[in-house]
Amino acid sequence: MRGVSIVGAGITPFGVREESLVALGAIACRNALEDAGLGPERIGAFFLGNFAGQAFVGQNHIAPMVAHATGLGAVPCTRLEGACASGGLAMRQGVLAVASGQVDFALIAGVEKMTCAETDETASILAAAGDVAVEASVGSTFPALFGLIARRHMHEHGTTREEIAHVAVKNHAHGKLNPNAHIQKDVTLPQVMDARPVADPLGLFDCSLISDGAAAVVLCPSETASAHHEKPVEVLASAQASDSPALSDKRDITTFYATQKAGEEAFSQAGLSREDVDLAEIHDCFTMAEIIALEDLGFFARGEGGRGAVEGMTKLGGAMPVNTSGGLKSKGHPVGATGVAQIHELTLQLRGEAGARQVPGAEVGLAHNLGGSGATCAVHILGATA
Amino acid sequence: METFVCAGCGRIYLEQSERCGHCGAEMEERPASGRGIVYSFSSVHMGARGMPTPYLLALVELEEGGRILARLADDDESEPSIGGKVIFSGLSDTGPVFRML
The missing domain is CATH 3.40.47.10 (Thiolase/Chalcone synthase)
Structure with missing residues (x-):
């Protein structure tokens, strides 16, 4: 090869x-x-x-x-x-x-x-990315599945509502700097916390954009x-892994096995460690999903992913900025485009062409793209030319 | 409560069929108490097309093992909680329904 x-x-x-x-x-x-x-x-x-x-x-x-x-x-x-x-x-x-x-x-x-x-039609179309026979038929939507996941993560690992909300605040702050982002404006913590509920504990600002x-x-x-x-x-690594989409088939719904496997495979292919990654585009279909992916990829210990946005490690200027594009949350989530848009963002960053959101000296970037409630995961690691 | 468990993948069904709709393996009948606990839940405010909101979804862990996604009856006054006890109350056109104990 x-x-x-x-x-x-x-x-x-x-x-x-x-x-x-x-x-x-x-x-x-x-x-x-x-x-x-x-x-x-x-x-x-x-x-x-x-x-x-x-x-x-x-x-x-x-x-x-x-x-x-x-x-x-x-x-x-x-x-x-x-x-x-x-x-x-x-x-x-x-x-x-x-x-x-x-x-x-x-x-x-x-x-x-x-x-x-229409929004409810979109919710039903997207629900077909889950296991319709045991999920959509019961009234489950993707926000609902991630609501179940978020609540369990909070219960098991002590993740707080504030930590989850901080992901939205961070990604909107990044997206504000991306001229191609769907929504280029800040949101505040109270706006996220007090937003209209979609599937609790997740509200409107916890959901990516249509x-x-x-x-x-x-x-x-x-x-x-x-x-x-x-x-x-x-392209330093290109990995993919799979799992059942149905939450009822998973032993632990606070982690995505496909992300763990694809991440391990990607780091092995690239011969790199987590510390080598300068920035990452992470699949934040919901705020909670970014936290789980950061844990599954090994950037944070289980239950610690919420610290990323709160303490600033994943913000622009932090140790490993996450979703400098604004992520699915602020840049937007045209579903089929998202995985390639992540590669596009990393390409700009690794060329030093990301403008106001440039990560200085970025040499290694990781893209994490998740399908459904964790049934498909693709992880790519890209490197700048020396 | 009667459950039908797939001998192949372990998926639990409440309606009888010859083979698992998921993996095609044969099914085994398994009596169940109908009792379980809430593994997680969400109150859905913006739902699927044609489904009146809000409604309560729960991932229920059955006493005999295994989990199923179900509706929690919303005519209860009690608030759901993780670990809270629930009991099967029947099948609706949106699948299994449990109520809180």
């Missing part, structure tokens, strides 16, 4: 977008190709993350449509669906395609268009990467 690097990255602003699902994908793809200085004819394979095109806008089979709109020609096009980890899976398939020598250039994108649906958007990256072999970008970003 050969080394793989990122030589192009593109994104659309996240939020309520007028463009169609396919057009959003094509815009991000063109931005990424332009960033790489490559024409579409150079791409050998296209991998697209998309969760629910059919359910949200009545369109499936969108990988060849986005490819056609991008001018990719007859290249193999594959759509990946792993709920909110769809983008991370697309990234991993692209990495494998280039690493194996199958293609020299792979284009990876993720896209979702969600804001056209957004439209797309992101894309171009991959090529590391050995030729410097010919295509002056600051290629190397």
